[in-house]
Amino acid sequence: MKKIGVFTSGGDAPGMNACIRAIVRTAIYRGLEVYGIRRGYNGMIKGDIYKMESHSVSNIIQKGGTILRSARSTEFMTKEGRRKAYEQLQQHGIDGLVAIGGDGTFTGANIFFEEYGIPTVGAPGTIDNDLFGTDYTIGYDTAVNTSLDAIDKIRDTADSHDRVFFIEVMGRDSGYIAIPCAIGGGAEIVMIPETDTSIEYVVETLRTGWRRSKTSFIVIIAEGGEAGSATEVAAKVQQALPHMDARVTILGHVQRGGSPTAADRMLASQLGIACVEGLLTGRKNVMAGIINAELVYTPFIETITKDKVINPQFIDMVNILSV
Amino acid sequence: MKKIGVFTSGGDAPGMNACIRAIVRTAIYRGLEVYGIRRGYNGMIKGDIYKMESHSVSNIIQKGGTILRSARSTEFMTKEGRRKAYEQLQQHGIDGLVAIGGDGTFTGANIFFEEYGIPTVGAPGTIDNDLFGTDYTIGYDTAVNTSLDAIDKIRDTADSHDRVFFIEVMGRDSGYIAIPCAIGGGAEIVMIPETDTSIEYVVETLRTGWRRSKTSFIVIIAEGGEAGSATEVAAKVQQALPHMDARVTILGHVQRGGSPTAADRMLASQLGIACVEGLLTGRKNVMAGIINAELVYTPFIETITKDKVINPQFIDMVNILSV
Amino acid sequence: MKKIGVFTSGGDAPGMNACIRAIVRTAIYRGLEVYGIRRGYNGMIKGDIYKMESHSVSNIIQKGGTILRSARSTEFMTKEGRRKAYEQLQQHGIDGLVAIGGDGTFTGANIFFEEYGIPTVGAPGTIDNDLFGTDYTIGYDTAVNTSLDAIDKIRDTADSHDRVFFIEVMGRDSGYIAIPCAIGGGAEIVMIPETDTSIEYVVETLRTGWRRSKTSFIVIIAEGGEAGSATEVAAKVQQALPHMDARVTILGHVQRGGSPTAADRMLASQLGIACVEGLLTGRKNVMAGIINAELVYTPFIETITKDKVINPQFIDMVNILSV
Amino acid sequence: MKKIGVFTSGGDAPGMNACIRAIVRTAIYRGLEVYGIRRGYNGMIKGDIYKMESHSVSNIIQKGGTILRSARSTEFMTKEGRRKAYEQLQQHGIDGLVAIGGDGTFTGANIFFEEYGIPTVGAPGTIDNDLFGTDYTIGYDTAVNTSLDAIDKIRDTADSHDRVFFIEVMGRDSGYIAIPCAIGGGAEIVMIPETDTSIEYVVETLRTGWRRSKTSFIVIIAEGGEAGSATEVAAKVQQALPHMDARVTILGHVQRGGSPTAADRMLASQLGIACVEGLLTGRKNVMAGIINAELVYTPFIETITKDKVINPQFIDMVNILSV
Structure with a gap:
């Protein structure tokens, strides 16, 4: 392997830049040439590819977003799109790829390898922490x-x-973001897709709280749950409790940005190094992750298909601590 | 004057605690007794009143919200409510009031004085900065x-x-929050109630930007404008520009909280001192404010009825700086 | 067990309040009475002890410092001091203790148990992360x-x-704080007590960097290393490189304060619960910790005497990533 | 005027980038060509000059430091240095300059104009706020x-x-930074170069506080005062109060960095525009400033020689509020 390409794909996450930096510098340290591919698979198809040097990644470790930009590509889902991408990589002499992204990214890489044989190693870059094969994903802690x-x-x-207050946080189909927000935020109730928190439970908990002369409450709601969005939950609860003074806040895209935390910079740096080392030792179609402080490579197919389960004790904690 | 009461009323604002602290300590420094009234006029009516000491306000200068809590009172709008409030003040021997709040607060204080003769001096506590009689209100900078x-x-x-991105910020009927957000946030467009920014203008500006190969845009929208909420504006613009990848974020109640900035702590401290000094020198039904670095007392009636105008140059700045 | 006492001792750390909150609420949830002991062992000796309720710990999860205050006690090192402490606990009917602190705290608890048989379970509260028996200590992430x-x-x-820039960070005798600061801060050099980074190495690295036309550098120095403080290191390097424009910053006590991060609030909450559950299941003289996401109780004596070793790969990372 | 140059000089300050952005975009908006000069007068001498476009200043408004870098130049103090600088400007066809910096910067610009007739308009960029001719300097609020x-x-x-705690803040010879830190930080004592706070006063205030059972204290010390640095003051006070548990923290260079506040971004943007407009309307050797919300141009010579006086009431406030 002599020349590798790096790209970010899917939703952006804080720490992606720290990961790009680690990939570029490790590649150079190990004698490889490294190319940045802009806007994920779209840039691969269009040949939006440039040579990166050590200074290309100076002073980016603390920046949110991704200097390589990101996009979701529909064209790469077509055979024709992947053929174009392959031709562009050929033209640049790129014989290995590092992909920072989530399950859509890894699904694409898997198919691409089957068709054209260019190995990819991936780093889990998503705020949702819902990828099997790593304790934490890059961007989650931030x-x-x-x-x-x-x-x-x-x-x-x-x-x-x-x-x-009914506060909606991100998480796609999981409560990974909601749980520490509820425990750390001193919330009275948390509603996540993994459990079945009924509107009745919310109503009852608020009633009990008032009886014990609690006067303010925070309910954390992960997007994607059965009970609906924060707006919907609030409306339903309001019907049962007409005197309640309720407010809804949807945290939204603010959660994707910002300077990465120390933990995300560390994780991104470790996994960036591991991606390059993985390619150099012949790994392909695997995602680098950290499980129990150990570096682990998990096949893309498992990261996509296997479920990562939230510790159920965390949900009990919300109840105990808001006693 | 021997005993004064202090309360916060209306929407809370960061710096209210710093103001309470300054009021309590100045009162003590000047030999007065000082009483905290909880939950605004509601607490006055119910007699939720307690004696405050210097240590009652220790370690609160950096805290958001208000330790005295706040509420909007419908009962105080009735003659009967105000009579009860007067009786409670009488019972505690309170012969002067300091009110931290906005125009609703001051309107109430005005009527109350006419009926019962208890003088109030006010401090402008609202994040909206829409009160005549001061360059800045407490909480605005934060x-x-x-x-x-x-x-x-x-x-x-x-x-x-x-x-x-279409981002909605608070401000009631004014663009005071939106303007520095747009200039400081490097936004391409700002829409405020004071001007008539048409949907056509937004569409045209985005089109021009794309032509100049700009790829990302931020539009700041103050709540309360004619063109509608951020969600509505985005929907209208999307119709004209179907290929636009748009996202809406409503910052919401996050804007009301947080530790006050240095400027808000300074302003709150200065105005807290000025409220007590004002009462001691016989002022009544006036709001303390700072205009051009000078302390000014403005009659409540003027703070409510007179308009505060945004410097129109600030709107031009958004256009020049996003060139 | 019916009544337990809780105290914080040694240097304060962000998250101690979140831990106190979890201890108090878990105790109440499990039907125990819980008493706060102020200023560590000093308060135990003086009987500065008060009953805590659920609301005693409302709205403290996000606060730095410790509401129970902390102190180092010389009197508790004497037999006489410990006898007084025992009498006070007896008087309040306290038959179990939860101690939040570091090795000094646990050493004291061990001796106290041998003499008077009152069991203590501890939570690791120190920013230094140098306690054996847990992956992370409360306050470290913050x-x-x-x-x-x-x-x-x-x-x-x-x-x-x-x-x-020569920047000195805390850490007592370990590089736990320095390492992620160096990697996450994009530093060129890190000096920690665990390794022998010579002044010559620093000088050589700077010279090489200049040759490669790097113009600014950051050197992270953990306190307690052989090469001396940041001020001393800078002076020695300056002698070898008289043209270097050097600045020294000692981060100091700022590092101890601030609102705890999500990770610290989670850890503090988990360990607070675990301390109470530990006492209820008969554990004594052990520290609750989390190792590889599992709750572990480690005897005090081991937390004090055994060494926790920094992953040596982390030091290599600084070199690779500053290439 | 057709081509202007812009540079930053002296100590860097947050908001300098926001100012550079405003200068570049206003120049382009007004049909001028604009050149960036790197590292202040040093870059002018060496011809380290490049053409800037609108996108050269994209996404920098929120960044600390200065993308043009800064330096203090000894060579520009010589006739020979200034001659070289002039030749470089000639070669690039630059016929107007915008300087962001402090009094050293403006002194140099003044002499340069007398010798070579190239007009400069300046923006006050320094965290110290000690320049006459503007209420606030860029970087001060941050x-x-x-x-x-x-x-x-x-x-x-x-x-x-x-x-x-004895905490030392920056400010060169003035207490501008120290005063809001003391009032906003709830400090008990503030020591600034403008007043004569004796060690005896500090000792007496601490003693009085202890008598009133205050247990923790913060003393803010501006660098450059007669009583010495924070370390020296603490040592002297410790002698008089041997039982005091004292700690010293010197905030240092942390104060120079960070993302600029809203107020600094607004000020920097306004003054950046004003510098270009000033050059276009024939102004020279003046600094743009904002006094009482009005744009004011003050001759460089006055900004350097005239004193800006701190409101003495602010010092009284510290005493009243720590009662």
């Missing part, structure tokens, strides 16, 4: 801290006004 | 910085994805 | 992020001025 | 908020340990 910071601010005003 | 911090995070992801 | 935030700011000015 | 944030963290640990 997203949680960003959300928690917002929840702390909202609690200032909740406390001042005797209100019930 | 709210702007909180919003800007969120916008910085959103731009990370906007840049990474070639997107158009 | 301290690292606080330091990194400061280093990011310093790099702004380092880059603007072509300077070499 | 530096104060950064310091205050650090002081808030230190107070967490001060409160937890019953300690006296």
